[in-house]
Amino acid sequence: MNKKAINDQQTRTLKEFYALIDETRNLRVRIVKNIFNNKQIEQYWIESLKNVLASLVNIPMERGKRVLFLDDSKKMPVDLVYEITELEKDVFYLENGEEKFIEYLGDLHPGFREQVNRSVKLLEGLNFNCFITDRDGTINNYCGRFRSSVQSVYNSLFLVRFAIKRTVSPVIVTSAPLKNFGIMDVSINPEKSVIYAASKGREFVDLHGVRQTYPIDKQRQGQLDNLNKRLLSLVKAPVFEKFSLIGSGFQHKFGQTTIARQDISGSIPEDESDNFLKKIISIVSDLDPQNKDFRIEDTGLDIEIILTVGDSRSGFKDFDKGDAVKFLDEELRLGMTDGPNLICGDTYSDIPMLEAAKEKTDNTWAMFVTKDRTLAGKVRDVCPNSIILAEPDMLITILNFLSKVPRQKNDFEKV
Numbered sequence: 397m398n399k400k401a402i403n404d405q406q407t408r409t410l411k412e413f414y415a416l417i418d419e420t421r422n423l424r425v426r427i428v429k430n431i432f433n434n435k436q437i438e439q440y441w442i443e444s445l446k447n448v449l450a451s452l453v454n455i456p457m458e459r460g461k462r463v464l465f466l467d468d469s470k471k472m473p474v475d476l477v478y479e480i481t482e483l484e485k486d487v488f489y490l491e492n493g494e495e496k497f498i499e500y501l502g503d504l505h506p507g508f509r510e511q512v513n514r515s516v517k518l519l520e521g522l523n524f525n526c527f528i529t530d531r532d533g534t535i536n537n538y539c540g541r542f543r544s545s546v547q548s549v550y551n552s553l554f555l556v557r558f559a560i561k562r563t564v565s566p567v568i569v570t571s572a573p574l575k576n577f578g579i580m581d582v583s584i585n586p587e588k589s590v591i592y593a594a595s596k597g598r599e600f601v602d603l604h605g606v607r608q609t610y611p612i613d614k615q616r617q618g619q620l621d622n623l624n625k626r627l628l629s630l631v632k633a634p635v636f637e638k639f640s641l642i643g644s645g646f647q648h649k650f651g652q653t654t655i656a657r658q659d660i661s662g663s664i665p666e667d668e669s670d671n672f673l674k675k676i677i678s679i680v681s682d683l684d685p686q687n688k689d690f691r692i693e694d695t696g697l698d699i700e701i702i703l704t705v706g707d708s709r710s711g712f713k714d715f716d717k718g719d720a721v722k723f724l725d726e727e728l729r730l731g732m733t734d735g736p737n738l739i740c741g742d743t744y745s746d747i748p749m750l751e752a753a754k755e756k757t758d759n760t761w762a763m764f765v766t767k768d769r770t771l772a773g774k775v776r777d778v779c780p781n782s783i784i785l786a787e788p789d790m791l792i793t794i795l796n797f798l799s800k801v802p803r804q805k806n807d808f809e810k811v
Contacts, residue, residue, distance in 0.1 A: 574600075736761060
C-alpha cells in the first residue's frame with residue numbers, strides 16, 4: 397500500500413460505495429498485520445478510516461435511510477449501520493487502546509459485562525482441539541450486504557489471538573462462497589491463521605493455503621451450471637438487477653447458489669419480493685421437475701438453491717452444516733473425537749453442525765448468539781455445555797479474554 401491516505405469523498409453510487417469499502421479492507425489488512433508483527437500503526441491510516449466514516453455519514457438520507465444510485469436515475473435506500481458502526485469501533489480501538497475499547501463495548505450492549513464475565517469463567521481452563529464457527533451473526537455483526545461486510549480490525553485481532561493460542565484447528569464455516577466474491581474477500585485475518593470452509597463447507601482452504609472441495613456428481617454440477625446461466629441472464633434484465641445488488645446479492649457457490657430477494661432493511665416491496673421468489677422457483681422447476689437435484693431454502697431474505705446429496709436408494713437431501721463438519725473432520729484429519737471442541741452459531745441452520753460435533757464426542761461446548769428462546773432451548777437440548785449470548789461482540793470479546801496467556805483473572809472485573 398502506498399503512502400497515500402483515503403480522502404473524505406462524495407459517495408453517490410453503489411459502485412463508488414463498494415470501491416470505498418474495498419479500500420478499507422486493504423487498509424485494515426495492513427493494520428492487523430502490523431499489530432501482530434508489533435510494528436507501528438501510521439497515523440494517516442487512522443485518518444483514512446475517519447475519512448471513510450465521514451464519507452458514509454454524509455451520504456444523503458431520505459425517510460430515515462441513506463440513498464445511493466444504481467445508475468444515473470435509479471435510487472436505492474441502504475442501511476449502512478454495520479459499515480458505519482464498525483468503522484467507529486475501529487477508530488475508537490486504534491485511538492484509545494484495548495482496555496477503553498472494552499469499556500466502550502460494555503456501554504453499547506446491555507448485559508455485556510455480566511455475560512462476558514460468566515462465560516470466561518466457564519471456559520478459561522479449556523484449550524480446544526477444534527473451534528468451528530459460523531460467521532455472520534455469530535463472530536461477525538450482521539451487515540445489510542455481504543459485499544460490504546468487511547471484517548473489523550478489532551474483530552480480527554480478537555478472533556485470531558484465540559485461534560492461535562487456544563485452538564489446534566480453527567474453522568469458519570459459512571454459506572458464502574470462498575472467493576470472487578466470498579468469505580476471503582471480506583476477511584482481514586492474517587494468512588493461514590484460520591481455515592475458511594465456504595459454500596456450507598463444500599469447499600475450504602486449509603492452514604497451508606491449499607483449497608479442497610467436496611466431490612460433486614458431474615450431472616448435478618451441470619445442472620447447477622445451467623441454473624447459474626439462467627439466473628445470470630435474469631438479473632441482467634433491468635427489472636431484476638436490484639436483486640443482485642441488495643443483501644447477499646447473487647452468489648455462485650460450490651454446490652449451491654444464493655440470490656437475495658430482500659435485505660434486512662426491507663428495500664424491496666413485499667409483493668415484488670414474493671413474485672421474484674415465484675420466478676426463481678419456476679426456473680428451478682423447469683430444470684429439475686422431479687426435485688432430484690435441487691432443494692430450495694427460502695430464508696425470507698435469501699433464496700438458497702442447494703445441490704442434493706445421496707441417491708434414489710438412500711434418498712436425496714440437501715447438504716447441511718452437519719455434513720460439512722463430517723467432511724472437514726475426515727479431509728483435514730481434525731480428530732474431533734479427541735475434543736474438547738467449541739461450536740459457535742446463531743441460527744437453526746447451525747444446529748446440524750453442533751449435532752455432528754456432539755456425535756463425535758460428548759466433550760463438546762457451544763456458544764450461540766441468539767435472543768430466540770426456542771433456538772436457545774434447542775441448543776441446550778443438543779449440548780448441555782452451552783452458553784447463550786445476545787451479541788456477536790460478546791462472543792468475540794470472550795475469545796479475546798480466553799486468549800490471554802496467562803490470563804489475569806480480574807482483567808474484566810476492573811473495567
